[in-house]
Amino acid sequence: MTIRAALLVSLVLSTGAAAAVGPPRPTGPPRPAGGAHPTVLVARVDTPIHPAAANYLKKVLRSAAEEHASLVVVGLSTPGGLLTSTREMTSAMLQSPVPVVTYVSPSGSQAASAGFFILLAGDVAAMAPGTNAGAAHPVGGEGQDLPKTINEKAEQDARAMIRSLARQRGRNAEKAEAAVIKSISYTETEAKDAGLIELIARDVPDLLAQLDGRKVARVGGAVVTLALKDARVDQREMSRVEKLIGVVSHPNVAYVLFLLGLMGLYFELSSPGAVLPGVVGGIALLLALYAFSVLPVNLAGLALILFAILLFVAEVKVVSHGVLAIGGAVSLIAGSLLLFSGRGEESLYRIDLSIILPGLLLTLAIVAFLTWRTLDLRMRPARTGLEGMVGENARVVEGFAEPGRGKVLVHGEYWDAEGPAGLSAGETVRVARVDGTRVRVERRN
Numbered sequence: 001m002t003i004r005a006a007l008l009v010s011l012v013l014s015t016g017a018a019a020a021v022g023p024p025r026p027t028g029p030p031r032p033a034g035g036a037h038p039t040v041l042v043a044r045v046d047t048p049i050h051p052a053a054a055n056y057l058k059k060v061l062r063s064a065a066e067e068h069a070s071l072v073v074v075g076l077s078t079p080g081g082l083l084t085s086t087r088e089m090t091s092a093m094l095q096s097p098v099p100v101v102t103y104v105s106p107s108g109s110q111a112a113s114a115g116f117f118i119l120l121a122g123d124v125a126a127m128a129p130g131t132n133a134g135a136a137h138p139v140g141g142e143g144q145d146l147p148k149t150i151n152e153k154a155e156q157d158a159r160a161m162i163r164s165l166a167r168q169r170g171r172n173a174e175k176a177e178a179a180v181i182k183s184i185s186y187t188e189t190e191a192k193d194a195g196l197i198e199l200i201a202r203d204v205p206d207l208l209a210q211l212d213g214r215k216v217a218r219v220g221g222a223v224v225t226l227a228l229k230d231a232r233v234d235q236r237e238m239s240r241v242e243k244l245i246g247v248v249s250h251p252n253v254a255y256v257l258f259l260l261g262l263m264g265l266y267f268e269l270s271s272p273g274a275v276l277p278g279v280v281g282g283i284a285l286l287l288a289l290y291a292f293s294v295l296p297v298n299l300a301g302l303a304l305i306l307f308a309i310l311l312f313v314a315e316v317k318v319v320s321h322g323v324l325a326i327g328g329a330v331s332l333i334a335g336s337l338l339l340f341s342g343r344g345e346e347s348l349y350r351i352d353l354s355i356i357l358p359g360l361l362l363t364l365a366i367v368a369f370l371t372w373r374t375l376d377l378r379m380r381p382a383r384t385g386l387e388g389m390v391g392e393n394a395r396v397v398e399g400f401a402e403p404g405r406g407k408v409l410v411h412g413e414y415w416d417a418e419g420p421a422g423l424s425a426g427e428t429v430r431v432a433r434v435d436g437t438r439v440r441v442e443r444r445n
Contacts, residue, residue: 049081080113261285304335
């Protein structure tokens with residue numbers, strides 16, 4: 001009896017423990033229920049790497065997780081871009097619960113500079129025939145060499161980042177780092193032989209066929225077997241609006257749009273009624289403000305640019321003999337240099353001098369033109385109001401008898417007038433001045 005009770009208790013405890021532990025959890029993405037086909041999301045990054053591209057890729061990865069996709073393929077064809085945005089993209093790929101395959105395609109494409117980092121961040125890296133990847137040494141926004149101190153910091157950061165990505169994915173860290181140090185670029189066969197990529201595929205169907213049944217080691221040590229037979233491919237292209245936003249969010253473009261917006265509004269306020277400068281300026285300014293929302297804007301730089309505009313406006317209103325204009329130019333240059341300045345990676349957002357100097361010259365030219373127009377209008381005689389009547393011709397409607405008073409018609413109005421005695425009705429005279437409700441006229445000769 002005691003033995004049977006012990007066995008019963010043991011059975012209950014083991015059953016409870018099994019129920020508490022439950023079945024083993026899958027380490028990869030959920031498999032499609034029943035006979036449903038697996039889903040593969042295909043994203044496409046064929047623009048420079050910028051904040052809009054990072055937001056686009058993160059959106060696709062979130063959708064893949066929500067839709068329980070089996071795989072995400074990220075097509076690459078990019079010359080590179082911003083390192084900060086690159087870090088956002090690689091971080092999102094490393095943390096994605098859905099396996100990510102990076103694929104440089106079609107033939108003739110490249111994954112240069114920042115694109116090389118993204119290529120190595122994939123669970124599986126692949127390239128199409130006739131493509132290349134690498135040349136990942138940090139450079140400025142227009143491809144120019146960075147100042148020595150910034151270059152050393154950026155290179156060390158990039159080297160550490162590329163080593164970390166390569167090692168996490170089990171790839172050749174030494175060869176990957178060489179692309180940063182020596183700007184080496186690899187063809188698809190060279191990259192595969194060097195252990196930087198795993199597959200060479202002609203197109204997406206060929207890529208999926210090679211991936212089917214492949215075991216993929218995820219970050220953290222979990223191993224997932226890809227089941228992609230008869231997979232449903234869902235293209236998630238970047239929209240035209242996202243591509244446009246990507247162009248706008250480039251620091252140089254954002255700066256030019258900001259100056260264009262300010263100058264358009266300044267032109268409209270200085271010469272009301274033109275309409276077009278105000279409309280264009282408003283649109284440009286709104287686009288620039290969006291770009292500022294995704295870029296590391298230095299508020300001191302922004303304040304200096306706005307202060308420069310105030311000085312330009314004051315130059316029109318106050319006679320300063322050019323002192324305010326010179327102060328505005330200095331403030332504009334300082335603000336432009338500081339606008340996207342920062343520490344670490346943010347220092348790479350600096351605006352190029354090749355953009356600042358033409359922008360400054362164009363701004364000064366517009367300010368000088370508007371100032372000249374304003375002064376010219378001020379020096380012209382008045383054309384409206386009582387002052388505008390001075391110098392105008394008037395027609396005598398009632399003759400001027402002693403002591404030289406009568407009525408004249410000027411600007412379609414009848415006025416009491418004073419003038420030389422003997423002026424007869426119908427004679428044309430000239431308005432010399434206006435005294436309250438009476439005008440002073442004189443003979444035209």
